[in-house]
Amino acid sequence: MYTLARELLFKLSPETSHELSIDLIGAGGRMGLNGLFNKAPASLPVKVMGLEFANPVGLAAGLDKNGDAIDGFAQLGFGFVEIGTVTPRPQPGNPKPRLFRLPEAEAIINRMGFNNHGVDHLLQRVQAAKYRGVLGINIGKNFDTPVERAVDDYLICLDKVYANASYVTVNVSSPNTPGLRSLQFGDSLKQLLEALQLRQEDLTQLHGKRVPLAIKIAPDMTDEETVQVANALVETGMDAVIATNTTLGREGVKGLDHADEAGGLSGAPVRDKSTHIVSVLAAELAGRLPIIAVGGITEGKHAAEKIAAGASLVQIYSGFIYKGPALIREAVDAIAGLPKKA
Numbered sequence: 193m194y195t196l197a198r199e200l201l202f203k204l205s206p207e208t209s210h211e212l213s214i215d216l217i218g219a220g221g222r223m224g225l226n227g228l229f230n231k232a233p234a235s236l237p238v239k240v241m242g243l244e245f246a247n248p249v250g251l252a253a254g255l256d257k258n259g260d261a262i263d264g265f266a267q268l269g270f271g272f273v274e275i276g277t278v279t280p281r282p283q284p285g286n287p288k289p290r291l292f293r294l295p296e297a298e299a300i301i302n303r304m305g306f307n308n309h310g311v312d313h314l315l316q317r318v319q320a321a322k323y324r325g326v327l328g329i330n331i332g333k334n335f336d337t338p339v340e341r342a343v344d345d346y347l348i349c350l351d352k353v354y355a356n357a358s359y360v361t362v363n364v365s366s367p368n369t370p371g372l373r374s375l376q377f378g379d380s381l382k383q384l385l386e387a388l389q390l391r392q393e394d395l396t397q398l399h400g401k402r403v404p405l406a407i408k409i410a411p412d413m414t415d416e417e418t419v420q421v422a423n424a425l426v427e428t429g430m431d432a433v434i435a436t437n438t439t440l441g442r443e444g445v446k447g448l449d450h451a452d453e454a455g456g457l458s459g460a461p462v463r464d465k466s467t468h469i470v471s472v473l474a475a476e477l478a479g480r481l482p483i484i485a486v487g488g489i490t491e492g493k494h495a496a497e498k499i500a501a502g503a504s505l506v507q508i509y510s511g512f513i514y515k516g517p518a519l520i521r522e523a524v525d526a527i528a529g530l531p532k533k534a
């Protein structure tokens with residue numbers, strides 16, 4: 193079924209096909225139809241960050257940036273859905289074209305630049321959704337907010353989404369917002385995380401519920417940098433780490449059409465780099481903080497590899513574009529087949 197849909201969708205420009213897919217998945221969700229087209233994955237409940245997940249395979253951020261198709265994605269069988277990245281104010285993102293398929297490598301290059309309708313629109317969409325499973329809301333900064341004031345944007349978004357999110361992801365790893373990735377290092381990271389943690393305490397009191405904070409990091413880090421991030425997350429009381437975002441590297445795509453486009457590379461070529469980061473984090477964290485692994489899952493066994501490397505949950509973006517919703521079931525089955533951890 194998806195093979196046919198993909199053939200039609202891939203005839204359109206990547207961005208038109210993206211918009212059409214969101215519309216169709218959203219409409220299917222509103223009519224409760226999506227479950228009919230895709231056999232539900234096996235039930236594989238897991239508890240992570242104090243939250244109950246229907247299964248450990250989630251939708252990664254960036255596909256439903258505005259929360260327009262939450263019910264639709266949930267009905268396809270994802271165990272959790274992450275929407276965003278959302279910024280305080282709406283913004284158009286980078287000029288088009290800004291999204292490129294590299295089908296020979298099962299890869300995507302994007303430089304979308306946080307195009308989104310702003311946090312108020314997203315909240316309306318969340319409130320209109322019927323989905324009651326785990327919903328992550330991924331927050332970022334507007335492109336014209338100076339990076340020294342990035343914390344203001346994250347706090348605005350955190351305040352607004354807190355009551356409606358199961359967990360909030362702090363995205364400091366998009367390569368398409370100048371300066372953003374500098375927030376992953378040293379004092380900038382500590383100051384940001386401390387401010388977020390303090391606000392999380394206030395909001396816990398205000399709303400009578402503690403919403404976990406996850407930090408999403410890039411794959412383009414040395415082991416030493418990864419260890420430093422892990423320690424900063426523990427010291428500042430963060431609840432989870434999401435590894436990883438897209439890579440600036442071009443290993444695995446050299447010579448292919450679009451390989452030299454600027455932006456972040458995702459899909460199969462980022463898989464090993466991303467899993468390596470998960471392993472380094474797992475060794476350093478030793479269970480003190482759960483890891484959500486994302487990057488290059490295009491077959492069920494890749495999801496199992498991420499769990500074996502130390503992740504508690506996985507997410508998928510590019511693999512979903514290339515393989516469709518059957519990949520969710522395949523990933524759940526592969527994870528279910530792993531030997532139980534002691």
Ligand SMILES: Cc1cc2nc3c(=O)[nH]c(=O)nc-3n(C[C@H](O)[C@H](O)[C@H](O)COP(=O)(O)O)c2cc1C
Binds near residue numbers: 255277291436488
């Ligand atoms: C077109 C596109 C847009 C993305 N937008 C976001 C985003 O807004 N926020 C974010 O945290 N990650 C974003 N990502 C990164 C994905 O969530 C994911 O971390 C990355 O693509 C690696 O996973 P994959 O290989 O399964 O795609 C985006 C990825 C793609 C391909």
